[in-house]
């Protein structure tokens with residue numbers, strides 16, 4: 068049993084303005100409150116292992132206070148060094164230091180490796196981890212993904228943080244690099260009191276494993292007897308703070324409340340431990356994560372040193388008094404540090420024989436004091452064994468209880484899956500349904516295929532030592548930048564800040580049994596990696612519900628697509644109807660063209676008849692009238708030929724002629740040609756008259772008759788021309804109409820064709836969507852199958868767990884037997900002692 072080593076360190080004044088005399092008098096290892104300018108003041112004076120003034124370096128603090136703890140850790144003792152004090156009093160400076168004056172952590176790391184170098188008879192394995200407790204949540208500083216980690220306890224590892232990254236290191240530089248990377252992730256913040264105030268407690272942990280080396284023929288060999296495992300914690304606590312002074316609000320205020328609360332619980336634990344063993348009672352380690360992690364260091368199996376930092380300024384006198392009270396209580400706490408060795412059976416036997424031999428020798432030497440101590444030690448061991456047994460029994464009970472709960476949940480899951488499979492079978496294809504049913508049957512009957520799938524992987528995301536589930540983690544960077552955001556709900560309003568601070572500083576301890584602010588952490592017995600059953604089942608429920616929803620959505624989509632398909636078919640039919648209508652109209656257009664050509668040929672015939680009749684009037688073929696009629700007949704024929712030429716393509720290709728050769732030009736052209744012909748006839752007749760009868764006389768009988776004839780012809784011609792013109796206009800109108808009709812038909816046809824194309828495309832895309840949704844549905848059913856597989860794997864895993872628990876119970880009963888025999892042996896030894904007339908020490912009582 069040894070007392071915790073406690074020292075006080077006074078930091079230098081923050082500024083020259085604040086230097087208004089010294090209020091603390093230091094004499095050797097005593098510190099007392101003095102008024103400024105050496106005026107004595109009444110008040111307690113505190114004595115500690117060491118008191119370091121403003122001029123003291125970190126190296127000296129390390130040398131005098133921490134070095135022994137660190138050296139002992141290399142030898143197999145658990146060790147803890149931590150800095151405690153109000154905000155801005157120099158805790159981080161003490162633990163981390165500066166380049167010029169490295170802090171305790173760096174000096175300790177260096178010292179550990181130096182010591183290892185000089186320990187030639189043992190081989191070492193060092194693992195390091197770095198965590199912070201921020202707002203009562205444990206975050207891994209080596210790996211930002213690992214947040215909100217949980218504390219567990221096991222026989223092999225004691226109290227440990229599950230999922231915390233541990234790095235195996237070979238030298239001090241490697242550790243320094245890791246520390247630097249971890250510092251980046253630590254929560255710092257600015258307050259009125261400190262520009263870089265730690266907003267979390269940090270714990271740098273070194274696990275030192277070692278075993279003896281054996282020299283066989285010059286070669287180094289390891290004996291496998293005993294392995295020493297010690298844990299060294301270097302802790303930089305966040306400082307207690309008075310909200311009125313720090314001016315904290317929002318996030319800072321919340322942080323401050325958490326800091327004050329956990330420091331108050333630490334104070335309560337120290338208080339309880341500082342009381343005599345009889346008054347002590349329940350120690351509230353479980354009230355905060357900090358005290359839970361530091362449990363072995365506080366009154367347990369560890370060597371511990373505490374450096375309490377204080378600020379010299381007048382404004383901090385009250386806080387300094389509080390820190391000194393904490394330090395003086397801590398001074399009264401005793402620990403029981405032992406070398407931690409894991410022994411093999413052979414080594415255990417050897418060790419016990421040695422112990423018995425030692426006892427015998429001591430008995431022979433009749434050193435009563437030594438014997439008393441030994442008996443006390445044995446008694447303590449016995450008590451520890453008893454405690455362990457009780458703990459194991461409790462854990463077993465809890466495990467059985469949770470096993471029952473798990474089984475219940477599993478049954479519920481089965482029912483849900485069956486419901487889901489029914490749903491699938493009613494909505495999905497028969498094939499899928501059959502697969503699911505078959506699988507369910509297999510699942511219930513427990514085919515060997517299950518066990519294969521179990522071994523593959525743990526789909527439940529069971530938290531393991533190195534792999535924490537990513538989905539569980541909220542990246543620090545996501546919230547640390549947001550002012551006013553804190554991942555914890557504010558539940559501390561009733562206990563935090565001023566009141567807490569005052570309680571802490573007055574040394575007032577609230578009723579510990581009534582403080583149950585943090586929920587008691589449930590045991591995770593036997594297997595630290597076992598998932599919480601309720602959480603796993605909830606996850607299953609969610610997954611199943613999700614799958615069900617997705618299936619419903621897929622079915623809905625499928626229905627929607629089928630509806631669209633039906634609409635598409637209707638549209639298609641409509642389009643086909645319109646197309647046949649269009650074809651009918653096109654046929655009608657063709658018929659119109661035929662009728663047109665017919666009426667044209669009849670017109671041509673009428674015209675030919677009229678022309679032949681006119682030609683019949685004058686028998687002289689060479690007379691100017693006959694010539695004129697011939698010209699007119701030619702013109703008429705040309706006109707009809709042009710009309711025929713225009714109509715032919717309409718009948719053959721159903722295409723229209725271009726605008727530049729429209730029929731509208733022809734009447735003018737024909738009129739011109741006719742006028743030319745008449746002029747020609749007139750000039751011919753004039754020249755003929757002058758040749759035969761000399762100069763013309765206006766009243767000559769032959770001339771007059773000719774003129775009359777000409778006028779009649781002209782009149783007849785004009786009449787014929789008008790008839791032809793009328794017919795031509797009529798035909799042209801008819802042609803224009805049918806052209807327009809054709810144009811419209813063409814337009815409509817093109818529009819319908821486009822519509823048809825668009826609808827076809829839409830139909831294609833709908834078909835695509837249908838196939839995609841079918842795929843989705845099959846994917847969903849596949850996923851469901853996977854979930855079923857996973858579930859069966861989990862069932863199997865739980866069976867294994869049960870099996871292991873059984874084995875564990877057997878091992879436990881063996882151990883109990885061993886304890887009983889040990890107890891018997893001890894009893895017989897005592898009886899032997901009594902028989903040899905040595906009085907049994909009073910402190911020892913039979914169990």
Ligand SMILES: Nc1ncnc2c1ncn2[C@@H]1O[C@H](COP(=O)(O)OP(=O)(O)OP(=O)(O)O)[C@@H](O)[C@H]1O
Pocket residue numbers: 077078079121152153154155156157158159160161261263264265266304305306307376
């Ligand atoms: N012994 C010392 N020598 C020189 N400077 C010091 C010493 N102790 C503390 N300081 C300075 O005082 C300031 C506050 O110190 P530090 O940040 O270590 O306080 P803290 O107790 O860790 O505060 P918090 O709890 O807010 O994190 C820093 O600027 C630090 O450099």
